[in-house]
Amino acid sequence: MVVMKMKFPFEKRVKLAQGLWLLSWCATMAGAMTFSLGCFLKTELHRRAELMDNSNIHIVPNTFMIVGLVSMGTNFFASKISQDALDAARFPRWKNFLKPYYAVSCFFTTLMLLAVIMSYVMKGxxxxxxxxxxxxxxxxxxxxxxxxxxxxxxxxxxxxxxxxxxxxxxxxxxxxxxxxxxxxxxxxxxxxxxxxxxxxxxxxxxxxxxxxxxxxxxxxxxxxxxxxxxxxxxxxxxxxxxxxxxxxxxxxALVNYYMGLMNTIGTGVLSVFAIQTSVLVSLRFLQTAMEAVIGNENIEIETEGYLLEKGVKDTIMEYIDPILKFFLLTNQVEEGTEETKPPATS
Known part of the structure; x- marks a missing residue:
């Protein structure tokens, strides 16, 4: 079942591509801000590391830093894709790249949301x-x-x-x-x-x-x-x-200070999460709307775009199945190797 199917005339695709380019650069800057906020929080925690018994709390700034760096990279590529979106000759080169791009982006966008949640629940x-x-x-x-x-x-x-x-x-x-x-x-x-x-x-x-x-x-x-x-x-x-x-x-005093700091940063990163989600949704609509244009001489035709070609469950399994098959194949190879080992001689 197709999820969120929409019609895209040529003018609407142009505006979508232009909006995505602008949104991608905003998300790139937001990723840099996320990385900077993670560095600032880690510095503040490190300043009083001698007064803390463990370093588990550092998982929050570390996650912000990693997610911020990845966000800068993925959104930079999203801006490049949006530039080629209206060129039927150049857009196909991104076709094989988009599926892993969505997988990586969705993973780190989810990780960003988890980091925000952790910043609110790490008080204990x-x-x-x-x-x-x-x-x-x-x-x-x-x-x-x-x-x-x-x-x-x-x-x-x-x-x-x-x-x-x-x-x-x-x-x-x-x-x-x-x-x-x-x-x-x-x-x-x-x-x-x-x-x-x-x-x-x-x-x-x-x-x-x-x-x-x-x-x-x-x-x-x-x-x-x-x-x-x-x-x-x-x-x-x-x-x-x-x-x-x-x-x-x-x-x-320190708990109030650090929780206030993490909650403020978490609110800022939550807005970054919203921008990142908007980039992924816009890019998906643009990709599916452009698929009917590829190979067609008339690029000004009206096309249809959608968010998911199948249901949510089927789409998730489509990404997970190759990973499960890879690990299953690896286990079978290891088991086969163990079975073919010659018996030890005394």
């Missing part, structure tokens, strides 16, 4: 990755002399100041780790000895946070030590001094 993976990564980052904050962790303190401080956040979930995460290096502790001091004796595993745990948690909008100098002790500071109430220390956790 991103949150779990940041949860472990930030936890380790806070734990190794003090290890400025340890190879491989020299810049951990710098990264955490920059993160907290840039995103106006503190800790993983909140500022209390700093209470559970020794974030001050032993190198800067006076072990002859009674206060230090008492802290170490009173805490688990002989660690120097304090109810304090690094300077990067301090809110510069606070009307008073930052109170970053003995935060929960109201009596240690004049005119101070721990539960009401919200301006003193950032109360938002860095995991929440």
């Amino acid at each position: 993976s991103l949150e779990s990755s940041l949860k472990i990564g930030l936890k380790n980052g806070i734990r190794f904050y003090k290890d400025t002399d340890t190879p491989g962790r020299c810049f951990q303190k710098q990264n955490i401080d920059r993160l907290q100041m840039e995103f106006q956040c503190c800790g993983n979930n909140d500022l209390r995460d700093w209470f559970d780790v020794q974030w001050i290096s032993n190198r800067y502790l006076d072990f002859s001091s009674k206060e230090v000895k008492d802290y170490i004796k009173s805490n688990v595993d002989g660690r120097y745990l304090v109810h304090g946070v690094p300077f990067s948690c301090c809110n510069p909008s606070s009307p008073r100098p930052c109170i970053q030590h003995q935060i929960t002790n109201n009596s240690a500071h004049y005119n101070y109430d721990y539960q009401t001094e919200e301006l003193n220390i950032y109360v938002r956790g860095c995991r929440e």
Whole structure:
């Protein structure tokens, strides 16, 4: 059953070819934009790779980059095809090229849509990755002399100041780790000895946070030590001094930032998907409308174009069958090779 059959007079075919040429170049530029957005997202994720536990989230920008590059190539060829569409002598050279072109274009257009969907549903993976990564980052904050962790303190401080956040979930995460290096502790001091004796595993745990948690909008100098002790500071109430220390956790801040970034990019790529789909549909109508013109002296005749010659299921199977036959033939050859192997001799 023919799907979406339409009549195309000569004037309509001309306009279709001209529109396809313009649309192809728009799609080529959109492919370049998709590639650029993928590069930007990957750069942003790579900037804080030390604070993420796995790299699964990179599948989204990687897919955008691959799809963007392929989109530029396929749409460039679509513009060339549209230029030859009204020349009955030159258009037939594309006949054998169009079927694999549709297969490749449809695959990567579908992949583009999947990448957009992934950009909206990767919140759980991103949150779990940041949860472990930030936890380790806070734990190794003090290890400025340890190879491989020299810049951990710098990264955490920059993160907290840039995103106006503190800790993983909140500022209390700093209470559970020794974030001050032993190198800067006076072990002859009674206060230090008492802290170490009173805490688990002989660690120097304090109810304090690094300077990067301090809110510069606070009307008073930052109170970053003995935060929960109201009596240690004049005119101070721990539960009401919200301006003193950032109360938002860095995991929440980073998840909101990256999800906002991916959702914005996903919306942009979704518009690219619409343009790419329009190119494929227009090219298919133009191809089928030109088939009746090939070999005909009168190129101004009215022709018919359609989207699919058969039903959707039959068309999909038409593309899948050669692939299935190829793998089936490969398996038969391998099995035949194994059967003809001579028996091993002792």
